[in-house]
Amino acid sequence: MSDEANPFESLQSQIDDAAAYLDIGDDVIERLKHPERVLETNLTIERDDGDLERFKAFRSQFNGDRGPYKGGIRYHPQVSRDEVKALSGWMTYKTAIVDIPLGGGKGGIVIDPDDYSEAELERLTRSFGKELRPLIGEDRDVPAPDVNTGQREMNWIKDTYENLENTTEPGVITGKALDSGGSEGRVEATGRSTVIAAREAFDYLDKDLEGATVAVQGYGNAGWIAAKLIDEMGATVVAASDSSGGIYNPDGFDPVAAKEHKNETGSVVGFEGSEEAVTNDDVLTLDVDLLIPAALENAIDADLAEAVEADVISEAANGPLTPAADEVLEGKDVFVIPDILANAGGVTVSYFEWVQNRQRFYWAEERVNEELEGIIVDAFDALVETYERHDLENPRTAAYVVAIQRVADAFEEAGSWP
Ligand code: GLU
Numbered sequence: 001m002s003d004e005a006n007p008f009e010s011l012q013s014q015i016d017d018a019a020a021y022l023d024i025g026d027d028v029i030e031r032l033k034h035p036e037r038v039l040e041t042n043l044t045i046e047r048d049d050g051d052l053e054r055f056k057a058f059r060s061q062f063n064g065d066r067g068p069y070k071g072g073i074r075y076h077p078q079v080s081r082d083e084v085k086a087l088s089g090w091m092t093y094k095t096a097i098v099d100i101p102l103g104g105g106k107g108g109i110v111i112d113p114d115d116y117s118e119a120e121l122e123r124l125t126r127s128f129g130k131e132l133r134p135l136i137g138e139d140r141d142v143p144a145p146d147v148n149t150g151q152r153e154m155n156w157i158k159d160t161y162e163n164l165e166n167t168t169e170p171g172v173i174t175g176k177a178l179d180s181g182g183s184e185g186r187v188e189a190t191g192r193s194t195v196i197a198a199r200e201a202f203d204y205l206d207k208d209l210e211g212a213t214v215a216v217q218g219y220g221n222a223g224w225i226a227a228k229l230i231d232e233m234g235a236t237v238v239a240a241s242d243s244s245g246g247i248y249n250p251d252g253f254d255p256v257a258a259k260e261h262k263n264e265t266g267s268v269v270g271f272e273g274s275e276e277a278v279t280n281d282d283v284l285t286l287d288v289d290l291l292i293p294a295a296l297e298n299a300i301d302a303d304l305a306e307a308v309e310a311d312v313i314s315e316a317a318n319g320p321l322t323p324a325a326d327e328v329l330e331g332k333d334v335f336v337i338p339d340i341l342a343n344a345g346g347v348t349v350s351y352f353e354w355v356q357n358r359q360r361f362y363w364a365e366e367r368v369n370e371e372l373e374g375i376i377v378d379a380f381d382a383l384v385e386t387y388e389r390h391d392l393e394n395p396r397t398a399a400y401v402v403a404i405q406r407v408a409d410a411f412e413e414a415g416s417w418p
Pocket of ligand 1: 071072142144145147174318347348
């Protein structure tokens with residue numbers, strides 16, 4: 001992984017690229033390049049041995065013009081103020097490209113959760129929930145899972161909030177377990193939109209998905225579900241990787257069996273369906289039809305982009321390409337489905353969860369998946385319409401043109417106050 005790009009600068013350069021095609025004043029664009037506010041806090045909790053430890057945590061509320069701030073909370077040693085700001089901006093344009101009535105936010109705690117017990121993580125999460133309480137609420141800011149967080153952490157934050165507020169308000173957070181007010185289909189949603197978007201791109205490019213070869217970098221929730229669903233659509237998953245390394249079999253392997261191997265051993269490495277062990281970078285540069293980066297930001301820098309051989313990239317991760325890599329891939333005619341559309345299934349089903357929580361009426365999984373399908377297909381069509389109308393070279397710029405226009409319209413229609 002390269003650390004050459006500051007993700008917040010990457011976000012701002014993506015906005016600048018799109019602004020060139022928009023009839024929006026520089027002053028409004030300037031506003032849309034910065035978060036409205038960022039909470040930076042220090043959480044001190046007791047370790048199991050009685051010692052105290054301090055952790056830095058953030059919540060960035062980037063933009064609320066289209067609705068409550070929305071976005072996940074990640075636990076990772078690499079979390080920083082700039083990373084959280086960038087991720088909250090990407091959420092703003094993600095909710096706008098899929099046209100759901102939400103804004104953008106993101107949070108994180110600087111921690112490697114593998115080094116802590118479940119009880120310590122619960123104390124830390126509840127402590128963050130207490131700090132977040134004045135900022136969040138179903139009409140204010142609605143957090144969700146992200147890297148290294150899931151239903152367990154969401155349930156704790158919901159419980160903390162509800163206890164402190166003396167109420168029941170499941171819509172204060174999404175990505176909860178089903179019995180705590182979660183939605184069917186939420187866990188699979190990010191991987192699902194990644195493959196729906198890939199299918200639409202193949203169709204648009206007149207390429208056959210049946211038998212197409214696929215490499216997946218990152219085998220967490222988004223990556224492995226994408227692998228499973230694309231295999232069900234008739235494509236052949238030939239490579240996968242996680243932080244310990246990669247596996248490759250030119251004839252393809254069963255993505256579910258690879259996941260079972262990872263569950264048992266902690267990694268895909270050593271999976272018996274693999275012909276050879278490969279590195280993470282090898283997985284990103286294999287000669288495949290579709291590449292799915294599903295790990296962290298900056299996975300592909302300009303040097304690595306020179307070696308990428310995939311025809312289509314569907315970004316399950318947030319910010320996996322540096323802007324320099326994006327430019328290289330544009331020059332090589334690789335069709336990149338941008339993160340803000342490809343992985344928007346997660347937040348879209350979070351939106352469905354929030355709607356169900358507010359109505360106290362829950363949908364069957366079939367309905368969730370059908371509604372998700374419609375939203376991702378419509379967003380892809382909006383991207384293509386703009387891509388063609390402006391004769392753009394990069395689908396990401398098209399997505400930003402659509403999304404920024406929607407946010408700017410909401411801002412301008414509201415007028416200014418005070
Ligand atoms: N963390 C996910 C994302 O980056 C989901 C956010 C949400 O559901 O609010 O899109």
